[in-house]
Amino acid sequence: MGPKRDVVGEWKTAADKHGLKFGVSVHNINTWGWFLNAFGSDSEGLKKGIPYDGRLTKEDGKGTWWEGYDPADLYSPYLRENDSIPSLEWMQNWYDRSVDLVDTYQPDLLYFDSYIVEQVWRQFTYHGDDTYEGVPESTKRIAERTPFKEAGIDIISYFYNQNRKWHGKENGVLNIKVHDLNETVPEKYKKGMVVDREKGGFGGGEQEIQKYPWQKDRPFGAWHYNKSADFPDTVSVIWNLVDVVSKNGNLLLGIPMMPDGTLHEKEYRFLEEMGVWMDVNSEGIYDSKVWTEYGKDNVRFTRKGDFLYAFCKVTGQKTIQIPCDVPIKQLRQLGQNNKQASYQVQHDGVIVVNVENNDEVEKVITFKIALK
Numbered sequence: 001m002g003p004k005r006d007v008v009g010e011w012k013t014a015a016d017k018h019g020l021k022f023g024v025s026v027h028n029i030n031t032w033g034w035f036l037n038a039f040g041s042d043s044e045g046l047k048k049g050i051p052y053d054g055r056l057t058k059e060d061g062k063g064t065w066w067e068g069y070d071p072a073d074l075y076s077p078y079l080r081e082n083d084s085i086p087s088l089e090w091m092q093n094w095y096d097r098s099v100d101l102v103d104t105y106q107p108d109l110l111y112f113d114s115y116i117v118e119q120v121w122r123q124f125t126y127h128g129d130d131t132y133e134g135v136p137e138s139t140k141r142i143a144e145r146t147p148f149k150e151a152g153i154d155i156i157s158y159f160y161n162q163n164r165k166w167h168g169k170e171n172g173v174l175n176i177k178v179h180d181l182n183e184t185v186p187e188k189y190k191k192g193m194v195v196d197r198e199k200g201g202f203g204g205g206e207q208e209i210q211k212y213p214w215q216k217d218r219p220f221g222a223w224h225y226n227k228s229a230d231f232p233d234t235v236s237v238i239w240n241l242v243d244v245v246s247k248n249g250n251l252l253l254g255i256p257m258m259p260d261g262t263l264h265e266k267e268y269r270f271l272e273e274m275g276v277w278m279d280v281n282s283e284g285i286y287d288s289k290v291w292t293e294y295g296k297d298n299v300r301f302t303r304k305g306d307f308l309y310a311f312c313k314v315t316g317q318k319t320i321q322i323p324c325d326v327p328i329k330q331l332r333q334l335g336q337n338n339k340q341a342s343y344q345v346q347h348d349g350v351i352v353v354n355v356e357n358n359d360e361v362e363k364v365i366t367f368k369i370a371l372k
Contacts, residue, residue, distance in 0.1 A: 023109030284309030325349025
């Protein structure tokens with residue numbers, strides 16, 4: 001069963017060959033809650049009351065296409081119907097598999113699709129909303145006494161220590177998904193990891209500059225290939241990128257593959273267009289820092305040394321206003337042969353810039369501003 005290939009290992013080999021950083025993600029912690037549905041049945045219709053396959057055994061597979069396989073190995077041999085929190089065996093299995101992933105592939109980045117450091121009861125008693133109201137206090141107390149809370153911290157520590165051993169220095173990045181950048185993660189943890197918010201997450205925090213680096217993850221279309229998925233236009237992804245970076249964040253973009261491992265033609269086109277834009281504008285993205293403010297309306301800022309970068313979303317305007325009330329020496333539009341742009345500074349500090357070669361197509365252009 002399965003592809004009979006080390007898929008993660010092949011990605012690792014390809015990344016190393018091209019000098020790329022390599023990351024792996026861990027999602028199996030969610031299976032405790034999600035796979036409990038396998039013990040249920042349809043509540044209506046022709047198959048009402050017929051059990052799903054969570055109760056099947058290896059013996060049930062005789063004479064079928066899955067003969068010889070045990071369904072418990074799919075749903076975890078430690079999964080138990082109606083258990084509100086994981087068993088010790090299940091948690092040990094999760095920890096061991098995470099350690100094996102780190103040791104086998106030596107990733108530069110380790111991503112957990114869950115908040116694995118505190119509030120354990122939330123992870124295993126989620127009822128479909130973000131309030132967790134109605135969870136019995138007894139359940140919360142039991143969950144907080146389990147070793148899982150320590151297991152999360154232990155695997156984080158193990159990854160960092162191993163990474164230092166491999167490289168002789170601090171070189172690893174750890175991502176932990178959260179629901180809200182402002183509330184969920186105590187500051188002591190933000191110092192030691194990069195918190196991640198999925199597109200469409202429950203909470204907030206993306207409206208202001210964050211003190212510590214953070215990450216937003218989103219798919220290009222859907223997380224997995226879906227022939228009916230709506231693909232975003234390139235400009236919207238670029239604007240998402242500059243908005244996140246202007247607030248001290250990183251954008252993690254997922255590109256889903258089709259069943260044969262190739263990409264959709266719209267994905268190829270997007271990657272080409274994104275590459276063209278980055279060739280011109282990436283100096284304002286890579287190694288940049290946040291400025292005193294992230295921007296306003298259709299302008300976003302980053303800073304690198306004595307230069308301020310203003311990313312502007314435009315559609316045919318001949319001039320654009322950049323709210324930048326600081327003394328400047330010169331201003332250039334990236335991609336225009338390094339020539340100085342024509343501009344005026346108003347009394348309120350707003351810079352009015354003449355835009356070069358701006359047609360009616362929406363785009364994101366960048367101005368490099370030398371500060372005095």
